Amino acid sequence: MSVAELVKDISPIRAFKGSIQRLQEYSIFTFENVRSLSSVWRYRRDTMEQMYLIGAQSFLIVFLSGLFMGIIMSIEGGHRLETFGAKLLVGRTTSLALIRELGPVITGLMLAARTGAKNASELGSMQVSEQIDALRAFGTNPIEKLAVPRLVAALIMFLPLTLVADLVGIVGGMLVSDLWLHVDPSFYWHSAVYDLKVKDLVVGFAKPVIFSFFISTISCYYGLATTGGTVGVGRAAVNAVVVASVIVLFNDFIFTKVIWSIL
Amino acid sequence: MIRVEHVTVEVEERKILDDVSFEVRKGETKVILGPSGAGKSSLLKIILGLWKPNSGSVSVHGVEITHLSEREKMPIRRRMSMVFQGNALFDSLTVAENVAFFLQEHSEMAEEEIRKRIEDCLEFVNLSETQDLLPEELSGGMKKRVAIARAISFNPEIILYDEPTTGLDPLNAKIITGLIIRLKKERAVTSVVVTHILRDAFAVGDSLALMSEGRVVFDGSAEGLLASTDPFVEDFLSEIREEADLLTHQTGRG
Numbered sequence A: 001m002s003v004a005e006l007v008k009d010i011s012p013i014r015a016f017k018g019s020i021q022r023l024q025e026y027s028i029f030t031f032e033n034v035r036s037l038s039s040v041w042r043y044r045r046d047t048m049e050q051m052y053l054i055g056a057q058s059f060l061i062v063f064l065s066g067l068f069m070g071i072i073m074s075i076e077g078g079h080r081l082e083t084f085g086a087k088l089l090v091g092r093t094t095s096l097a098l099i100r101e102l103g104p105v106i107t108g109l110m111l112a113a114r115t116g117a118k119n120a121s122e123l124g125s126m127q128v129s130e131q132i133d134a135l136r137a138f139g140t141n142p143i144e145k146l147a148v149p150r151l152v153a154a155l156i157m158f159l160p161l162t163l164v165a166d167l168v169g170i171v172g173g174m175l176v177s178d179l180w181l182h183v184d185p186s187f188y189w190h191s192a193v194y195d196l197k198v199k200d201l202v203v204g205f206a207k208p209v210i211f212s213f214f215i216s217t218i219s220c221y222y223g224l225a226t227t228g229g230t231v232g233v234g235r236a237a238v239n240a241v242v243v244a245s246v247i248v249l250f251n252d253f254i255f256t257k258v259i260w261s262i263l
Numbered sequence B: 001m002i003r004v005e006h007v008t009v010e011v012e013e014r015k016i017l018d019d020v021s022f023e024v025r026k027g028e029t030k031v032i033l034g035p036s037g038a039g040k041s042s043l044l045k046i047i048l049g050l051w052k053p054n055s056g057s058v059s060v061h062g063v064e065i066t067h068l069s070e071r072e073k074m075p076i077r078r079r080m081s082m083v084f085q086g087n088a089l090f091d092s093l094t095v096a097e098n099v100a101f102f103l104q105e106h107s108e109m110a111e112e113e114i115r116k117r118i119e120d121c122l123e124f125v126n127l128s129e130t131q132d133l134l135p136e137e138l139s140g141g142m143k144k145r146v147a148i149a150r151a152i153s154f155n156p157e158i159i160l161y162d163e164p165t166t167g168l169d170p171l172n173a174k175i176i177t178g179l180i181i182r183l184k185k186e187r188a189v190t191s192v193v194v195t196h197i198l199r200d201a202f203a204v205g206d207s208l209a210l211m212s213e214g215r216v217v218f219d220g221s222a223e224g225l226l227a228s229t230d231p232f233v234e235d236f237l238s239e240i241r242e243e244a245d246l247l248t249h250q251t252g253r254g
């Protein structure tokens, strides 16, 4: 037995080769998505439907996570600041943290779970039940019909959802600051909103767009690449959510780092 | 009409199809028999151009399709349709939307015309009442008939059926084979019917091919199949030999 044959069966190496192959496939898939973007007009009804689904299904969960983030940030930050006699700054720290980091990341993670699992399991079950083959047999490109509408819907919807999280968080922070820290709401609001710089807004609003791109393409890729029956659908959904979540965090890090160094 | 030459398909160094060649003439119904895992579904997917063979060629209507891009296959696909093994109905769409799918995607037909066509197709399979139901609300036999209605919605010249009667009771199976025969007679459809049920094979087939482990081990008439002395053919037939004999007497074949 040659070395090459021996090495072939060592599982970490096989797994590594597998990941490289997946990455390559994913890149091609993503490229195809971008190249087919113009088909969104043709499938505008599917796109609208996806937009509605993302909005309707994710609003509550995004609303609640934003609210709790704002409340927690205000309580934590407020008490910390109070020891320096600077609790009046609580509005500013809360809104900065929310708009730059927590709003996009928490919304991103929630949507990675919500939309990611939905896309991967929907497309996955279509794959294993041969519906994807049927689409192709009827001359319909599954990327144009299924992936692009989901991508565009995510690109459009993630920003407003993040804004909801940001806003609800800031308002939630205002309420607890008034209640427990006795910071005047109008003062809180003023420091939360007027101290924001354009840079903060650019960072905070660009992130959801980037996240949505990755969440959508990753989950659609895993869905369409599903093999192995119903078990495979479960696996695709889990993989999509895990990978999309990690990518959201990784992108956040890259983004923060790069933006700090150029802006 | 359909010509498959020396097609070999390998997945992970395993040969799923091994040097398969055969031909289906215009208006003919070709039955492909074979045990589970013989590669029958894979063969249909090759003919439809969903998979690319590792080697060999497939031509449909005289056009070699193995090297065409998805877009270039479109003219061929407009003339060819498939009834999938698991039906593959779009489960988020109603029966009517399923049947209308191809026309809405690719034709310039007006809504009214499409609606008329849906009604005709569903009437052909005797399911006029189910238009607004979802696939999950149908029985197995009904799903199969919807799949056939969807397959004929754009009047294809070729229809590939993947195990159209498997898992159905004899009555429903008979309805389906009846539809296949009617399509051939009334619309001159060229068909490839994959099955492992000998009774249905003899009922619909003009000629039969028997596959085993990715190879075609027999290709010819029903009489030839029954008379074959090939060990695998005999083996495959032995369990159903009695039934087959019975059928040959009834139909006067052989």
Ligand SMILES: Nc1ncnc2c1ncn2[C@@H]1O[C@H](COP(=O)(O)OP(=O)(O)OP(=O)(O)O)[C@@H](O)[C@H]1O
Binding pocket: B011, B016, B034, B035, B036, B037, B038, B039, B040, B041, B042, B043, B085
């Ligand atoms: N997508 C795939 N990837 C890898 N192997 C596959 C794939 N599809 C089918 N196979 C393998 O190819 C072989 C032939 O499968 P195929 O589905 O064509 O058989 P079949 O004759 O249609 O069987 P059945 O009567 O059970 O439907 C099987 O051994 C199967 O494991």
Ligand SMILES: [Mg+2]
Binding pocket: B040, B041, B042, B085, B162, B163
């Ligand atoms: Mg099969």
